[in-house]
Amino acid sequence: MAENRLNTVDLDSELSQKSPEEIIEYALDTFDNIAISFSGAEDVVLIDMAHKINPDKVQVFSLDTGRLHAETYRFIEKVREHYGIEIDVVFPDSNAVNQLVREKGLFSFYKDDHKECCSIRKIGPLRRKLLTVDAWITGQRRDQSPGTRTSIPAIQDDKAFARPDDSLTKFNPLANWSSQQVWEYIRSNNVPYNELHDQGYVSIGCEPCTRPTGPGQHEREGRWWWEEATQKECGLHAVNIKQ
Amino acid sequence: MKITLVKKIKQDGSLCKKCEEVQQKMEAAGQMAFIDEVLIADERDPSSPGMELASLYQVERAPFFVVERDGQPAEIHTVYFKFVKEVLNQKTQEKDELKEILNDNPDLDFI
Numbered sequence: 332m333a334e335n336r337l338n339t340v341d342l343d344s345e346l347s348q349k350s351p352e353e354i355i356e357y358a359l360d361t362f363d364n365i366a367i368s369f370s371g372a373e374d375v376v377l378i379d380m381a382h383k384i385n386p387d388k389v390q391v392f393s394l395d396t397g398r399l400h401a402e403t404y405r406f407i408e409k410v411r412e413h414y415g416i417e418i419d420v421v422f423p424d425s426n427a428v429n430q431l432v433r434e435k436g437l438f439s440f441y442k443d444d445h446k447e448c449c450s451i452r453k454i455g456p457l458r459r460k461l462l463t464v465d466a467w468i469t470g471q472r473r474d475q476s477p478g479t480r481t482s483i484p485a486i487q488d489d490k491a492f493a494r495p496d497d498s499l500t501k502f503n504p505l506a507n508w509s510s511q512q513v514w515e516y517i518r519s520n521n522v523p524y525n526e527l528h529d530q531g532y533v534s535i536g537c538e539p540c541t542r543p544t545g546p547g548q549h550e551r552e553g554r555w556w557w558e559e560a561t562q563k564e565c566g567l568h569a570v571n572i573k574q
Numbered sequence: 575m576k577i578t579l580v581k582k583i584k585q586d587g588s589l590c591k592k593c594e595e596v597q598q599k600m601e602a603a604g605q606m607a608f609i610d611e612v613l614i615a616d617e618r619d620p621s622s623p624g625m626e627l628a629s630l631y632q633v634e635r636a637p638f639f640v641v642e643r644d645g646q647p648a649e650i651h652t653v654y655f656k657f658v659k660e661v662l663n664q665k666t667q668e669k670d671e672l673k674e675i676l677n678d679n680p681d682l683d684f685i
Contacts, residue, residue, distance in 0.1 A: 340632075368685055394685065427669070449683050450672035457685060458672070475684055483681065491653060491675045495660055534684065554684075 337361075337500055339488045346485040351376075351504035354485055355468065356384050358502045362466040366390040368457075369418065371403040372525055372535040373513050374470025375410055377504065379522045381468070382414050392419040392460050396452035397428065398537035406525040413523050421456040428452065438539060445540055445555045452537070461492040466500040474509050475534065476551045510550065575643050576610045577661070580624040582636035583616040592677065593637045596654050608662055635678065653678065 346354050358365055359381065367377050369391050381389045393407055411418045431439065431451055440448045461467060473483050483506045493499035505513065510533070517524055527535050531543030533550035544553040579600075581593040600606050615624025615636055627633075627640060631650050639651040641661055651657035655671040658664050676682055 370685060445683065446673060446676050450669070450676045453685060454672045454676050454682065455668070457682075458675070469685060471681060471684065476681065490656075491679055495656075536684070 337486070337488075337498075339484070339486045339500065343484040343486050347507060349485070351508060352380050352384065354502060354504035355380050358466060358468055358486075358500075358504070359385050359388050362500065364390075364464050365466040365468065366392050366419075366460070366464045367468045368470070369393045369407070369410070370470065370535065371399065371407050372470075373510075373517065373528070374505070375406075375522055375524060376513055376516050376520075377468055377470050378410060378414060378416070379516075379520060380504070382416070386414075386416075389414070389416050390419075390464075391416055392421055394453050394456050394460075395420045395422050396537050397423065398452065398539060400527055400535070400538045400541070402527045403525060403535060406523070409523050419460070421460050423452045423456050427455060440540060440555075441557060444558055458492055461489075461499060462494055464499070466502065468502045468504060470505050471503045472505045472508055472510070472513070575641065577608055578611045578613060578627070578640040578642075579609045580613045580615050580627055580633075580636060580638050580640070582624065583614055583618070583622075585617050587618070590636055596637050599654070603658075603664070605658065605662060605664070 346357060349357070355377065365388075367381060367389065369375065369378060371393060378389065378391055395404075407418060407420070410416075428451055431448065435443070435447075467489075471483050483503050485503055485506050487501045487503070489499040489501040516522065525532075525535055531545075532541060532553065533544050534553050535541055536554055540555055542553050542556060544550060579597075581597065582590040584590055597606075600609070613624040613627060614622055615628050616622035617625070619625065620629075624636075628636070628638070631640065631648065633650055633652060635652050637654070639657045639661070641649040641651065641657075643649075649661075651661065653674065655666040655674055658666050
């Protein structure tokens with residue numbers, strides 16, 4: 332890794348005042364080996380912004396869980412062609428998927444919960460990919476889930492996926508943006524988007540775990556709707572710590 | 575080397591679920607033998623030893639481990655499997671590691 336370890340806490344207070352484009356520009360200027368995580372949904376705005384800032388430095392990867400909608404596969408291909416970029420489509424470990432399906436079937440997530448399947452189909456390949464980079468950029472936003480994303484910073488030290496004795500920096504340039512701002516950007520910049528959005532899908536994930544949402548429903552309600560809202564169990568409440 | 579394990583007591587007085595799970599795993603694997611001190615971070619009491627340590631090292635999740643080596647700054651580990659691999663030099667199952675990452679980072683399921 333070429334860069335020294337960043338003080339992400341101090342930087343976050345600075346970067347969180349910046350626009351997504353400024354955050355992406357900072358990220359691309361600071362790291363040579365940096366990749367954008369593209370889910371095949373509205374996070375395409377990250378690719379559009381990065382492409383305008385520095386088209387030669389756009390490294391993109393997508394997690395193909397094997398259970399995405401056909402529309403999402405078509406969209407990933409459309410984005411690849413539209414921007415003329417390589418998209419590294421990463422896959423889960425076939426042995427792990429095979430074992431899960433053999434033991435629990437193809438729809439175990441409806442009976443247990445989605446975490447076992449997600450950990451095999453998403454987290455495993457994500458970790459493999461992130462071991463190869465020094466920084467990554469996500470489309471995570473605070474308004475996506477009131478329960479789990481309320482404190483997403485613009486920049487963070489990603490301890491979960493860092494290589495041993497090394498650091499990994501995670502940028503969330505859209506953290507402060509609302510869904511409405513993202514869609515205003517998509518429309519005003521003629522950014523291509525996943526056709527599922529026109530069918531009522533707000534949040535797009537795997538086909539069995541995603542459904543369209545109705546007026547007034549939060550986008551989280553379109554994902555894993557059969558499960559109760561997850562609660563963050565193990566955070567040490569900052570209010571108490573600071574007292 | 576001194577290793578301190580900090581567990582959390584929630585506002586309702588119960589031990590946090592993950593702290594309980596980690597402790598059970600550590601006991602089953604005989605890893606508690608490597609722990610020199612266990613402190614409680616009681617969310618109802620900001621001056622409890624674990625809360626003070628969390629404040630000192632700006633840790634926002636539990637359980638966590640503080641590893642102190644002579645002449646070196648303290649290392650903080652909030653990811654159990656990484657602690658097991660990097661500090662205790664023991665093997666872990668990939669399946670368990672991935673589940674822990676997702677449990678600790680519930681926002682990742684949107685990626």
